Amino acid sequence: MDESSPSVLFARGVNARLAIWSTLRVAVQEGWGGPDGAEKRARLASEIIDAFQDQSQIPDDQYIEEILLQIMVDDYDAVLEDGSAESVARDIVQLWEETSVGKADGVARFEEMADKVKGKKQEVEILIQEDEEWEDEDGEEGNSTDEEAP
Numbered sequence: 597m598d599e600s601s602p603s604v605l606f607a608r609g610v611n612a613r614l615a616i617w618s619t620l621r622v623a624v625q626e627g628w629g630g631p632d633g634a635e636k637r638a639r640l641a642s643e644i645i646d647a648f649q650d651q652s653q654i655p656d657d658q659y660i661e662e663i664l665l666q667i668m669v670d671d672y673d674a675v676l677e678d679g680s681a682e683s684v685a686r687d688i689v690q691l692w693e694e695t696s697v698g699k700a701d702g703v704a705r706f707e708e709m710a711d712k713v714k715g716k717k718q719e720v721e722i723l724i725q726e727d728e729e730w731e732d733e734d735g736e737e738g739n740s741t742d743e744e745a746p
Contacts, residue, residue, distance in 0.1 A: 600698070600700065602695045602696050602697075602698060603645075603649065603695075605695040605698075605700050605703050606645065606648065606691060606692055606695040606696075606703075607641070607645050608703050608707065609688075609691040609694075609695060609702055609703035609706055609707075610641050610644055610645055610688055610691065611638075611641050611710075612703065612706035612707040612709070612710040613684060613687050613688060613691065613706045613710075614637060614640060614641050614684070615637075615706075615710040615713070615714070616706065616709045616710050616713055617680065617684050618680070619668070619674070619676060619678065619680045619681075620637060620640075620668070620672075621713070623668065623672040623674055624636075624637055628672040628673055628674055629671045629672040629673075633671075633672070636667075636671040636672070639671075640663075640664070640667050640671070643663060643667065644660060644663060644664075644688060647659070647660070647663065648692050654689075654692065655689070656689065657682070657685040657686045657688075657689045658685070660684075660685035660688050660689060661681045661682050661684075661685035664676075664681040664684060664685060665681050668681070687702075687706075690702060691703065691706075
C-alpha cells in the first residue's frame with residue numbers, strides 16, 4: 597500500500613496523535629493497563645481507524661471521544677475527567693477530513709511532535725485529595741469513617 601494513500605496517512609496520523617496524548621502516555625508509562633499497555637495503545641489506534649473505514653457515515657468527534665473514554669476505562673482502569681479525550685477526538689476527525697483529500701500537513705505535524713516525545717518520560721503530578729464530608733440518605737453528615745450503630 598502506498599505510504600501517501602489516504603488510509604495509510606490517516607493511520608499514521610492516528611498513531612502519532614495517540615503517541616502525544618499525555619494521559620495515554622502516562623497510562624502506558626505507569627503500567628495502568630498492565631505490562632501490555634503499549635499493545636493496548638496500538639489496539640486503540642486500530643479500533644479508531646476501523647471506525648472510520650468500516651462505517652458508511654463518518655464518525656463524529658463525540659463518537660470517537662466515547663471510544664477513547666471507554667477504552668481508557670476498560671484497558672487502563674482510568675476514568676478521565678480532564679477533557680483531553682475531547683481534543684484528541686476532534687484532532688482525529690480533522691485528520692480524517694484532511695487525509696481523505698490527500699492532505700498530510702496534520703499527519704506531519706503530529707508525527708513531528710511524536711518524534712520529540714518518543715523515549716521521554718511523561719511528567720506526572722500526583723494530587724492527593726482529602727476525604728470530603730458526605731451526607732447520608734437520612735441527611736446526617738459524617739466523614740469517611742464507618743460508625744457502628746448503637
